[in-house]
Amino acid sequence: MTQTQNDAVSDAAIDIQTLPKISLHDHLDGGLRPATILELAAEIGHELPASDAESLGAWFRESADSGSLVRYLETFDHTIAVMQTRDGLIRVAREFVEDLALDGVVYGEVRWAPEQHTQKGLTLDEAVEAVQEGLEAGAAAAIAAGRVIQVGQLITAMRHADRGQEIAELAVRHRDTGAVGFDIAGAENGFLPSRFADAFTYLASEQFPVTIHAGEAAGLDSIQDALVAGRALRLGHGVRIAEDIEIEESEDEEAADGEEVGIANLGRIASWVRDRGIPLELCPSSNLQTGAIEAFGTTIDAHPFDLLYQLGFKVTVNTDNRLMSGVTLTGEFELLVDTFGYDLGDVLELTLNAVDAAFLPLEDREALAEHITSSFDRAVRQASE
Template identity: 95%
Template sequence: RGQEIAELAVRHRDRGAVGFDIAGAENGFLPSRFADAFTYLASEQFPATVHAGEAAGLDSIQDALVAGRALRLGHGVRIAEDIEIEESADDDAADGEEVGIANLGRIASWVRDRGIPLELCPSSNLQTGAIAAFGDTIDAHPFDLLYQLGFKVTVNTDNRLMSGVTLTGEFELLVGTFGYDLGDLLELTLNAVDAAFLPLEDREALAEHITASFDRAAGRAAA
């Protein structure tokens, strides 16, 4: 029914439908199963976000980008498996600090260089084992690696009920784990604004409102 739902979304584009999302089980259910629907959406200039790179790995991300025409990746956390960290010596590094050079594969480079947003879900990724290749604690989550390398990462809950989280709680978790400050939180929030399937003027207005709110919060923190 992918084609039917795609056509339904397009018919309602002026009545609140701003994009198309396909989600659910990844293993054995590649987006290419709905290639015709995604081709139709692209022909109608109707944006799509595709669930990929959580349960399944790089193949699902590749399929989401090619067959799914994805403008955002739902999760996409396993894009980090396409990044190799090569340890190197650095005389200027602090004692005990690990220093390395990141080598990005073709898929990771494509996603980063084109600013394709990643809908990362820290707590959920840990709970579901999506980051098992990196570790079994939240500090092993590649969120910060992706952020520092310039990927357009955004903060999401995945599902508040099953994961028992809130968006505020996810931000607090990132602050406690990676030491982010208000500037980092603003950047992550503006990434989400930029990734929204909204007209440019609406995104600019929203970004201005959010930035002003962060500026007020920073002023209170400095007082």
């Protein structure tokens, strides 16, 4: 916590939405506006489960809040259906960025799987180009509205398909025109990253960064495989790394507030991830909805986010799918503040974790960190006046 961020200033006086934020785990096909889905679906004759924006948004949220990752993923049938044309991709990407900027995001990595958007004849490269055009249009619109945002594409391969090498080459082909990293997503159980071992070797030879969905629907084996075969620089979710942590209750010591003090014993995988600062892209609401944290409980206060944070893991705050979970990045920070009692210093630290984890050159990350720190300090000064 910086010197200006102390108890003399009420954190409640500062609106988190106005603070600069970093978004690292946010799916393009999970962040559409319900009204846009309705309009695009009408154009192509796609049938939806609701006929107005409010009801459709509620349907997505209710379907996603089932405790099942499989059912959660089924909601994407409708969003992907309306993202099969160049115009549809441009519009969705543009609005995606506009909504991020409205939420105070200054840097965002947008992950999506081009292979899922070629049903109407687009090539993979055409799909990537369309999304990039939309992202740039959204950033330009944000700047015109007095907001600043930078975005990049995380090109994703679907784990159940056999197109890893093809999609990896696609990502590298667009590295100078918007692509900042590679990911694999989709059904995690039974589809280890080692399925794409050759693709990950290729990406490493091209010095192209990788983040991998691991430790969400599957556990420690998935995480270890992502680190070894996938050479992952970040873990998408990674929340189940907490299953490799044993808390030993101490009978001899008590915290100042009277609560029992426990000793955390980290397994080898957890120690490796923590000690080497491998970032975790945690998505609190989504992790609860999909059952990723069921080993710890069924309410948000059971989320191991705080455990990982207190133990020194490089945790970051993310939304996953804003439409399905009915969340914003501001809302996820507010949820953590309310649940774990975090203050503005914690919000800053978590944000700087995300800056450090971003797939940006060092100089850009340093400039971004300076901008964020100064913005937080300025917000504190204004709140104290």
